[in-house]
Amino acid sequence: MLDPLHIMGPGGNEQDLISAQKQQVWVRIVLSALVLGYLAAHAPALMDYLQLAIVSTTVYCLFNLLSLRWISRQPYHLPRLLASPLFDIAFTCLGMWLDGGPSSPMYIMFFIIIVGNGLRFGNVMLLYSLSLSLIGLAIVSLLNIYGQTQTIDWLYLMLQLTGIIIVPGYTYILGMRLDKAQSARAQAEQDSVGLLDASPIPAFTFEAARDGDMQIRYANPAMERFCGVQHEELRGLSIARICIPEDVDALREGCAKVLLQLRPEIIHSFDIRSRMANGDMRNQMCQGSSIRWRGQLLGLCLMTDVTESERLHDQLESIHRQEYLNSVLGGMAHDFRNTLTNIIGTAEVMKMTAADHSADDKLDIIIESGEQGSEMINHLHHLMRGRKTKRGLINLQDSLYAAINLVRLRLPHHISLICSIDDDLPPVSGHATQIDQMVLLLIDNAAHAIRGSGRIEVFVEKDAGHVLARKPLPALRIRITDSGCGISAEDLPHVFESFWTTRKEQNAAGLGLTMVKRIVDWHHGAIDITSKPGRGTAVVIHLPPAFDTQKTSKQTTAASG
Numbered sequence: 001m002l003d004p005l006h007i008m009g010p011g012g013n014e015q016d017l018i019s020a021q022k023q024q025v026w027v028r029i030v031l032s033a034l035v036l037g038y039l040a041a042h043a044p045a046l047m048d049y050l051q052l053a054i055v056s057t058t059v060y061c062l063f064n065l066l067s068l069r070w071i072s073r074q075p076y077h078l079p080r081l082l083a084s085p086l087f088d089i090a091f092t093c094l095g096m097w098l099d100g101g102p103s104s105p106m107y108i109m110f111f112i113i114i115v116g117n118g119l120r121f122g123n124v125m126l127l128y129s130l131s132l133s134l135i136g137l138a139i140v141s142l143l144n145i146y147g148q149t150q151t152i153d154w155l156y157l158m159l160q161l162t163g164i165i166i167v168p169g170y171t172y173i174l175g176m177r178l179d180k181a182q183s184a185r186a187q188a189e190q191d192s193v194g195l196l197d198a199s200p201i202p203a204f205t206f207e208a209a210r211d212g213d214m215q216i217r218y219a220n221p222a223m224e225r226f227c228g229v230q231h232e233e234l235r236g237l238s239i240a241r242i243c244i245p246e247d248v249d250a251l252r253e254g255c256a257k258v259l260l261q262l263r264p265e266i267i268h269s270f271d272i273r274s275r276m277a278n279g280d281m282r283n284q285m286c287q288g289s290s291i292r293w294r295g296q297l298l299g300l301c302l303m304t305d306v307t308e309s310e311r312l313h314d315q316l317e318s319i320h321r322q323e324y325l326n327s328v329l330g331g332m333a334h335d336f337r338n339t340l341t342n343i344i345g346t347a348e349v350m351k352m353t354a355a356d357h358s359a360d361d362k363l364d365i366i367i368e369s370g371e372q373g374s375e376m377i378n379h380l381h382h383l384m385r386g387r388k389t390k391r392g393l394i395n396l397q398d399s400l401y402a403a404i405n406l407v408r409l410r411l412p413h414h415i416s417l418i419c420s421i422d423d424d425l426p427p428v429s430g431h432a433t434q435i436d437q438m439v440l441l442l443i444d445n446a447a448h449a450i451r452g453s454g455r456i457e458v459f460v461e462k463d464a465g466h467v468l469a470r471k472p473l474p475a476l477r478i479r480i481t482d483s484g485c486g487i488s489a490e491d492l493p494h495v496f497e498s499f500w501t502t503r504k505e506q507n508a509a510g511l512g513l514t515m516v517k518r519i520v521d522w523h524h525g526a527i528d529i530t531s532k533p534g535r536g537t538a539v540v541i542h543l544p545p546a547f548d549t550q551k552t553s554k555q556t557t558a559a560s561g
Contacts, residue, residue, distance in 0.1 A: 020120070021071045025064045028088065032060055035095050035106065043098040053098060060091045081121065085129045088113045093136040101144035102137060107160055110137070114168045123176060130168045137164065196220045202303040206239055206255055207296070214239045214255045217298055225276060242303075243272040244281070251286070258288035258299040274303075283307045337374055344370040393546045394432045396476070397425055400460055403436040407443050414453040417443070421460040426473045426545035430523040435543075438519045442480045442539055445513065449484025449537060457481045466542050468526060473545035481538040487531040495529060 036057055039046050046053060063083075070080055092109040099106055110133040118126025137160065196203050197220050204219040219227075219234040227234060227241055234241065239255060240248045254270035261268065268288045275281055288301040347366040354360075400421055408417045428435075439458070446456045457480070464474035487495065496517045520527045523543050531537035 018071055018075045021075065022068055024116075024120070025067050025071070028064050028084075029061055031109075032057060032064075032091065035091070035109075038106075039095055039098055043095075044100065045098050049098060053094070056091065056094050060087055063087050081125075082128070085113060085117055085125070085132055089129070089132045089136045093140050096140045097143055102141050102160060107137075110164055111167055114164070118168065126168055130164065133164055134161070137161070203301065204234070204239075204242070204303075205291070205293070205298045205300050207298050208259060209238075214252055214259075214299075216241070223303075243274050243284075247272040254286060254288060255299055255301065258290055258301070259297065261290055263290070271306075340370045340374045344374070393427050393429055395425060395427055396432060396435055396460070397421055397423070399432045399436055400439060403440055404443070404458060407440055411447055411456075415447055415450055416455045417458070418455060419458045421458075422462060424462070425460065426462060426476050428476055428523070428543050429546040430543070434519045434522065438516050438541070439478065439480070441513075441516055446480060446482035446484060446537070449482055449486070451485060454483040456483075463542060466526075468524075468542050468544040470545055475545060476543040478541040478543070479538065481536060483536045486533040486535055486537055487529075488533050492529065492531060 036053070039053065064087075067080060067084070070077065074080070089110070092106055092113065095106045095109075096102065096104040114126060114129040114133055117129045196218075199220060200222055202220065202222040202225075204223055205217040206214045207217050209215040216234045216237050216239060219231040221231050223231050223234060223242075239251055243251050250270060251272050254268060254272075257268050266289065270286050270288075272284050272286060273281055274284050283306050285304045285306045286301050287304070288299055291298050291300050344367055347363045347370070351360055351363045351367075401419075404417070404419050408419075411417055443456060443458065450456075459477075459479045461477050461479075462474040463469065463477040466475040466477065468475040495513050497514065517527060520541055520543075525541060525543040527542075528540045529537065530540075
């Protein structure tokens with residue numbers, strides 16, 4: 001099959017083909033002038049056939065001049081490609097005939113025509129030019145035999161025929177190997193594209209644009225979820241389309257380093273942020289390297305979403321900090337309890353040994369305050385010990401009692417706290433520290449919602465009828481109600497938004513219910529808030545039970561032991 005693109009080589013384009021063919025035409029015109037000059041100086045029969053030589057040369061040059069304009073309009077025109085070798089060989093045969101026949105040095109032109117067409121247009125064109133050359137050589141030999149008196153050196157003619165066959169044959173073999181190598185390379189490139197298309201990892205290739213920017217050359221289907229458009233539509237767009245505007249400079253700098261590095265084994269890493277098609281912000285780690293694609297230098301970038309891993313890393317660091325803080329607070333609580341014990345003991349001794357009992361009331365206040373502080377330390381120590389429980393199957397009864405009793409001591413006297421916790425709560429898979437924190441935040445919010453005297457009720461119980469229940473285990477329900485000011489209907493949909501708050505205090509950050517919602521979601525639970533202005537608020541949380549009850553029983557027993 002004739003392959004006109006063979007002239008372009010790897011990575012060529014239509015302009016390369018047009019330029020190469022025009023260059024070949026000008027070479028023909030120059031060679032025709034040189035051949036005509038050679039014949040004028042050397043050919044013995046030129047003057048006898050001068051008119052034929054002039055007409056033939058004129059037709060040959062006109063064909064080439066017309067080809068210059070023809071090439072620009074139709075660079076792949078097959079009839080013109082087939083006619084060019086025919087004109088070349090006909091003009092060469094005419095020169096050989098005028099120069100004395102097959103023994104003319106113009107015989108070398110056959111090699112130039114055959115090998116040139118083979119290398120430029122492939123093996124099919126080589127065989128076509130070889131066939132025309134053999135036919136032309138045979139015609140010149142016959143004309144020499146029957147039209148002139150000169151004799152033919154048959155041995156020299158056989159050597160010419162052998163040379164015409166051997167040299168182009170070797171070129172043919174090289175062309176076959178070149179075609180196989182190019183086919184293998186094209187197949188490898190196609191397989192690479194297929195692997196990228198099937199890859200779940202977003203990837204794109206890029207190149208330097210003329211305006212100094214970087215533009216996307218290729219994007220695999222996985223890129224669609226980052227950009228919200230079909231991956232075919234990304235081709236030709238700026239790489240700024242991939243990330244948020246604040247990170248465009250970082251992306252361009254990273255891609256520029258990739259293109260400047262010519263060694264593909266060196267990988268450059270850089271971080272950007274991108275906005276998903278649904279609006280979510282994601283952190284991306286980009287790894288780029290340079291590649292050669294059809295003779296052009298391109299950059300290949302693979303994008304890895306590291307948002308979840310970074311979030312998990314932050315959570316682990318938070319847990320480690322909490323563990324350290326618990327250890328410090330535990331030691332401080334122990335030392336402070338010893339201090340309170342000394343204060344209480346000293347006050348009791350003073351009360352028993354004092355001769356004047358006028359200070360007994362003040363000593364009673366010291367003893368009562370010390371005992372209240374000691375009780376608070378006991379609850380705090382119990383809570384700190386309970387918070388050391390790692391994520392797993394937990395029983396919340398003891399932990400919640402300690403947390404609620406601790407916060408009870410912090411409440412003002414005009415707010416009463418009523419707590420009811422079932423004895424046989426279903427086991428929950430999660431983290432006791434986070435659930436304790438969730439309950440404390442809700443009680444704290446309820447306390448701030450009560451302007452005068454009021455009450456807060458906490459009920460922790462089973463709920464077998466909820467959708468999160470898993471037979472035979474019921475769901476765990478935590479219900480916290482207050483008699484506070486309530487929340488208006490227009491504000492209720494915004495209570496879980498970060499930094500949103502109805503409190504006017506300067507220390508109100510608006511993150512309490514946001515943290516509660518995250519804790520509930522992390523435990524795969526459900527939360528519901530109902531409220532009416534002036535009639536209080538009710539928060540109901542449901543957590544799913546754990547499956548492995550035997551493991552829960554063993555873990556609970558070991559923790560209590």
